Amino acid sequence: MPDTLLDMRGITKAFGGVRALDGIDLTVRRGEVVGLCGENGAGKSTLMKVLSAVYPHGTWDGTIHWEGQELKAGSIRETEAAGIVIIHQELMLVPQLSVAENIFLGREPRAAGGFIDFDAMYARAAKLLADLRMGHINVARPVADYGGGECQLIEIAKALSKNAKLLILDEPTSSLSRSETETLLGIVRDLKARGTACVYISHKLEEIEAVADRVTVIRDGTYVGSAAMADITAHDIIRMMIGREMTSLFPREDHPIGAVVFEARNVTCLDPHNTRRRRVDAVSFQLRRGEILGIAGLVGAGRTELVSALFGCYRGPSTAELFLDGQPITVRNPRQAVAHGICMVPEDRKAHGIVPGLGVGQNISLSVLGRYAGAGLIDEHRELQDVGAAITRMRIKTASPLLAIARLSGGNQQKAVIAKMLAPAPRVLILDEPTRGVDVGAKYEIYKLIFEFVKQGMSIIMVSSEMPEVLGISDRVLVMGEGRLRGDFVNDGLTQEQVLTAALTPLDAAA
Amino acid sequence: MASIQKSGPAAVSGAVAAPQEGPARALGRAQMKVVLARYKILVLAVVIAAVWILFTALTDGDFLTPRNLSNLLRQMAITGMLAAGMVFVIIAGEIDLSVGSLLGLLGGVGAILDARWQMPFPVTLLAVLGLGAGIGAFNGYWVAYRGIPSFIVTLAGLLAFRGILLGITGGVTVTPIASDFVAVGQSYLPGPIGFGLAAILFALLAASVLRSRAGRRTYNLPVPPLAIDLGKIVLTGAVLAGFVVVLNAYRGIPTPVLILLVMLCGLSLMARRTVLGRRIYAIGGNLEATRLSGVDVQRVKLVVFALMGAAAALAGLLTTARLAAGSPSAGSLQELDAIASCVIGGTSMRGGAGTVAGALIGALLMASLDNGMSMLSLDSYWQMIVKGTILLLAVWLDVATYAKSN
Numbered sequence: 001m002p003d004t005l006l007d008m009r010g011i012t013k014a015f016g017g018v019r020a021l022d023g024i025d026l027t028v029r030r031g032e033v034v035g036l037c038g039e040n041g042a043g044k045s046t047l048m049k050v051l052s053a054v055y056p057h058g059t060w061d062g063t064i065h066w067e068g069q070e071l072k073a074g075s076i077r078e079t080e081a082a083g084i085v086i087i088h089q090e091l092m093l094v095p096q097l098s099v100a101e102n103i104f105l106g107r108e109p110r111a112a113g114g115f116i117d118f119d120a121m122y123a124r125a126a127k128l129l130a131d132l133r134m135g136h137i138n139v140a141r142p143v144a145d146y147g148g149g150e151c152q153l154i155e156i157a158k159a160l161s162k163n164a165k166l167l168i169l170d171e172p173t174s175s176l177s178r179s180e181t182e183t184l185l186g187i188v189r190d191l192k193a194r195g196t197a198c199v200y201i202s203h204k205l206e207e208i209e210a211v212a213d214r215v216t217v218i219r220d221g222t223y224v225g226s227a228a229m230a231d232i233t234a235h236d237i238i239r240m241m242i243g244r245e246m247t248s249l250f251p252r253e254d255h256p257i258g259a260v261v262f263e264a265r266n267v268t269c270l271d272p273h274n275t276r277r278r279r280v281d282a283v284s285f286q287l288r289r290g291e292i293l294g295i296a297g298l299v300g301a302g303r304t305e306l307v308s309a310l311f312g313c314y315r316g317p318s319t320a321e322l323f324l325d326g327q328p329i330t331v332r333n334p335r336q337a338v339a340h341g342i343c344m345v346p347e348d349r350k351a352h353g354i355v356p357g358l359g360v361g362q363n364i365s366l367s368v369l370g371r372y373a374g375a376g377l378i379d380e381h382r383e384l385q386d387v388g389a390a391i392t393r394m395r396i397k398t399a400s401p402l403l404a405i406a407r408l409s410g411g412n413q414q415k416a417v418i419a420k421m422l423a424p425a426p427r428v429l430i431l432d433e434p435t436r437g438v439d440v441g442a443k444y445e446i447y448k449l450i451f452e453f454v455k456q457g458m459s460i461i462m463v464s465s466e467m468p469e470v471l472g473i474s475d476r477v478l479v480m481g482e483g484r485l486r487g488d489f490v491n492d493g494l495t496q497e498q499v500l501t502a503a504l505t506p507l508d509a510a511a
Numbered sequence: 512m513a514s515i516q517k518s519g520p521a522a523v524s525g526a527v528a529a530p531q532e533g534p535a536r537a538l539g540r541a542q543m544k545v546v547l548a549r550y551k552i553l554v555l556a557v558v559i560a561a562v563w564i565l566f567t568a569l570t571d572g573d574f575l576t577p578r579n580l581s582n583l584l585r586q587m588a589i590t591g592m593l594a595a596g597m598v599f600v601i602i603a604g605e606i607d608l609s610v611g612s613l614l615g616l617l618g619g620v621g622a623i624l625d626a627r628w629q630m631p632f633p634v635t636l637l638a639v640l641g642l643g644a645g646i647g648a649f650n651g652y653w654v655a656y657r658g659i660p661s662f663i664v665t666l667a668g669l670l671a672f673r674g675i676l677l678g679i680t681g682g683v684t685v686t687p688i689a690s691d692f693v694a695v696g697q698s699y700l701p702g703p704i705g706f707g708l709a710a711i712l713f714a715l716l717a718a719s720v721l722r723s724r725a726g727r728r729t730y731n732l733p734v735p736p737l738a739i740d741l742g743k744i745v746l747t748g749a750v751l752a753g754f755v756v757v758l759n760a761y762r763g764i765p766t767p768v769l770i771l772l773v774m775l776c777g778l779s780l781m782a783r784r785t786v787l788g789r790r791i792y793a794i795g796g797n798l799e800a801t802r803l804s805g806v807d808v809q810r811v812k813l814v815v816f817a818l819m820g821a822a823a824a825l826a827g828l829l830t831t832a833r834l835a836a837g838s839p840s841a842g843s844l845q846e847l848d849a850i851a852s853c854v855i856g857g858t859s860m861r862g863g864a865g866t867v868a869g870a871l872i873g874a875l876l877m878a879s880l881d882n883g884m885s886m887l888s889l890d891s892y893w894q895m896i897v898k899g900t901i902l903l904l905a906v907w908l909d910v911a912t913y914a915k916s917n
Contacts, residue, residue: 313803338805352803355796357863366793367804369786377784384730400732420804 004068005030005197006084006166011050011062020046021060024223026216028166031195033188035202035212035229037237039439043221044201048168052086053079067165083165087155087172095144100125102143103158128157132187147300149180156187160196167191168199173207177298178500185211205234217241242440250472251444253451257475258289261459262342262428265321269305269483272316279305280318281483287428292450292460294474294491296467296499302483303463304347307430310461311337311344324427338367343426345418347433347463353417354405360416361387361401368423390419395445411442418449429453430461435469447473467496479503551857551908552869559876566883574883577760584758585833587871587878588767589614589826593849594856594870595774596822599782601853603815604795604862605654605661609668610823610849614842616676617643618827622685622837625692632691640824646672647820651813661816669846677839685837695770696832699763708769709755712776717744767829771871774822778867791815795862851898852877855905876901 006028013021021043028034038044049055051064053073064071066082073079076086093102100118101108103125111117125139134153143151152172159167169188173181188198188211202208208215209229216226217240224240269280280302287293295303308314310322312331322329324340331337337344346352355363364387365372372383387401394415398408405416414434421429431450435443450460450473464470470477471494479487479502487502566574573579593610600607621639624630630638646668653664700708720740727734758764782788790811793801802808830841856873858865877898884894 311803333807334803335805335807343805344803346800346803351797352799355793355800355863357796358793362789362793366789366801366806369789369806373786377780378786378789380784381726381729384726384732388730401730402732424805 003029005032005066006051007065008047008051009063009065011047011060011064013046013050013055013060020221021050022221023062024218024221025226026051026199027226028197028199030165031192031197032214033192033198033200033212035200035208035215036218037202037205037208037215037241038218038224039241039441042218042241042439044218045170046221047218048086048170048199048201051079052076052084052168080162083163084168085159085162085164085166086168087152087159087170089171091151091155093143093151093154096142098140098142099129099137099146099154100139102154103128103139103161105158107161124161125157128161129153131160132157132190133183147180149176149183152176152180152184153187160191164196166197166199168201170201171203172200173202173204177300181207205237208237209234238440250469251448251451252472253455255290255451255455257291258457260286261289261325262287263323263326264310265323267306267309267318267320269302269309269314269318270316275317278483279316280309283480283483283485285478285485285488287459287461289459290454290457292454292462292473292475294470294477295461295463295480296470296477297480297486297503300482301480301503303480304432305483306480307344307432307461307463311342311430313344338424338426341424341427342430343367343421343424343428344430345414345421345432345434347436349410349414349417349437354413356406357404359400359402360391360396360398360405360408363405363416364390364401364419364423367420386423390423391416394419394422394449409439409442411438411445414438414442415446415449418446422453426458428459428461430463432463433465434462435464435466443469467499470499471496481505551912552866552872554908555856555869555872555876559872559879562876562879562883566879566886570883570886574886577757579882579886581758581761581765583878583882584768585765586882587874588765588771589829589833590845590848590852590877591771591871591874592774592822592826592829593845594852594874595771595778595867596819597846597849598853598856598858598865598867598870599778599791599815600661600819601850601858601860602795602862602865603791603812604798605812605815606850607650607661607665607816607819608846609650609665609672610819610826611842611844611846612669612672612676613643613646613820613823614827614830614845615839616646616672616827617824618831618841619676619680619685619837619839621692621828622688622831623679625689625831626685626687626837632689632695635692636828639828640821643820643822643824643827644817645820647823648813648817650820651816654816655809655812673843680837680839682839684839686835688831688835688837692828693832693835695766696829697835698766700766700769702759702763705755705759705764708764709751713748713751716747720744767833770825770829774825775867775871782867787811787814792863795864797863848874848877851902851905854909855901857909859909860906873905 004027006026008024008026011021011024011026012019024043024047026034026036026047036044036047050060053075056074057072066084071079071082073082094105097105100121104121109117109120109124111120122139126135129135129137129139132153134150134157137146137150137154143154146154156167172184176184185207188200191198200208200212212229214226214228215232215237217224217237219241263286265284267280267283268278271277271279283306285293295306297303305314309318309320310331312333320331322331329340331340331342334344355366358366361384365383369378372379384401391398391401396408396412396415396419398412405413408416418431418434434446434450438446450462454460462470462473471491474491477487477489477491477494477499478485479489479499481503486505487499489498489502563575593614597607597610617639620642621635624635624638625632650661650664650668653659654661720743724734724740755764758768782791790801790806793806794808794811798808826845827842831837834841852873853865853870854860854873855876856866856869856871858870880897880901881894884897
């Protein structure tokens, strides 16, 4: 195979007694895009850490051949020098430094006397970005001036400046808008045409379909198979990933919808850095008992800002008139919101959801701790009883309620965070991207839980960037665009096109 | 940095010939780090034992006499009180640099109330404790509600509180201190009462261990082997008995040490079993997640600083009692000893982790070094160098083991 760039064979990696990877094969030819698929915890990231020598040679079994020679790299520096560059899900840019400084961080071109040769650096950075059709980026401006999509491309420019022959993109579009995603996919195709190979890791199968030549699927650390994209469908990939046929991804269940319980009028949020800009502009809506209200829109439409304002945690000036059962309520902080029976599961689980050092149980009881402290001391028996019941109800897989929550998988952490915000018995539960970074099996369970909640009379507001999820779960869908409400649909055969059209169309020309 | 580009390709070919034993050795080291992380307190106990053996050998046994151990514990009491308050400040992810000056100020106010205003001691005690909590809450207000970094707020306090002390004392020592005030710092608990208290404490601890076993069984949690729990109980009993026997062989448990032990029990209970304690750990672990759970994080921070202020008040009163005078220089640099004690005792500077017991064991190590080196008549500069080195090593241990466990 003369055109084989990378050939990983029988990669096995164990942590303690647990085998995270067990005999995985991965082959990439020159100028080929390989989609790497698998549920969370399947071992994709571990495999890439083996490849990029985050785990140095000798700490795992198997062989890696790179351009026909065995690779025994001991550090990332060595694999990068060989032309293997990984772009992580969390971007590694320094916001205060300029675009060019970020691209050449640690490898700045030098002029005489050891000073940085800024002219050369800017010229080379501008050339790299122009090649990526991103010529409009000013390489002298700080990275902080650019949005998520542009930052992703700056990372790619940085990788290319290292003469990457193989680019590993780990969930590159998780925070990109649709058009940014399109741009990114276009660039991956460009790179392919120029001979740069790519391993593309994503949960979004439509992207894999759009860009990959071949797909390799792994499950629970084992190799499932590899096939040319032309020969298989997304449905086949899902079956390979989960190893079982999933009857329906969205377990829609009938449930009664009652009278209006919650109403928000004229929610307005100003940009904390630029108060002339409205992140949310006079949005009003009603929520009924037992209703699942989906909020759709593109990234930056103001959805997270809207629900943050409802929960009293928007970071900036905001105004809102809120009504519960027709009575006006004041929500200035999350504590007041919880007291009124409005709870929120935040979007960013790691930053805003879990307290990593505390146990699973202590995380769950954090929202209602006062309940267990009659005479000053926490009644740990009652606490454990309730926590145990919640763990059973939410089907959280944990060895013990005392286990540190950071040791659980993403899906189980998410269920624990939901359990925490369920403990105060809310009437309105806000879920912001409830299945982000959660594998297919856990997603399904979270959907089932949502239906359980509404059957008990709870009302749900769900923000989601995954259109199939919004359409598959919601009773009603609000569509936002540029901070405004652009659509309010009853979900009765609602289509993706209808929602997207609404999201992109201003209601009045004056906006 | 340009050299990286040049050495790159060479490094790859060099990697092919990488030595094979490297990973194995790295694994051994990783395992050792995990053990160190889990049994940090045990490691510390071993270090203290080693230090004691060393000093005993160097002083021909003078170090390990009941009289000296009694002195050592009395010296440790004041740093220990500050550390017991500081540990919560650090767990909450903050720092308090003002406690040395605050200790001096509150000790000075206590001395003035006593010597100049002839207040009865209980009034002085309550007034100073209240003032301490109030000033602590003042620090906490600026940190929690005005968003000023605690480093800056308490650095301001470090300067200002010392200034106020110099102002109200005129820079001179305040005397005389009434005898009942002095007794708090210099008296001892009669032997039999010491034994009685130790017996009660032992019974409570044993009961709580057994109760926790029963509770764990009820909720199907893993129950540690009975032998381990029994071993723990026996070991605790032996330490308690040894502690009282040794101190009673001199004059009994010193009152400051008794106060410190009461603080240890009370604050440990607060840390583990109260809503406030749990919230302090949660805030240090992830402030935003705790806030979004509906917890009033600002108030918790304010209370943590108020608690620190009250601890500084106790430490200040004991300093005045021990010196039988209010000194304008009392407490200088003690904030650093308190912070060092916490860190040596396993409190993480990242917040979210630490124990009162650990902080006090850290304080015990610091006091042992002070005491032993003084007995050897080593110059004080040596004491500073040794303590600085120990502090650096302790933090290195914390950082090194954290990187591994993640």
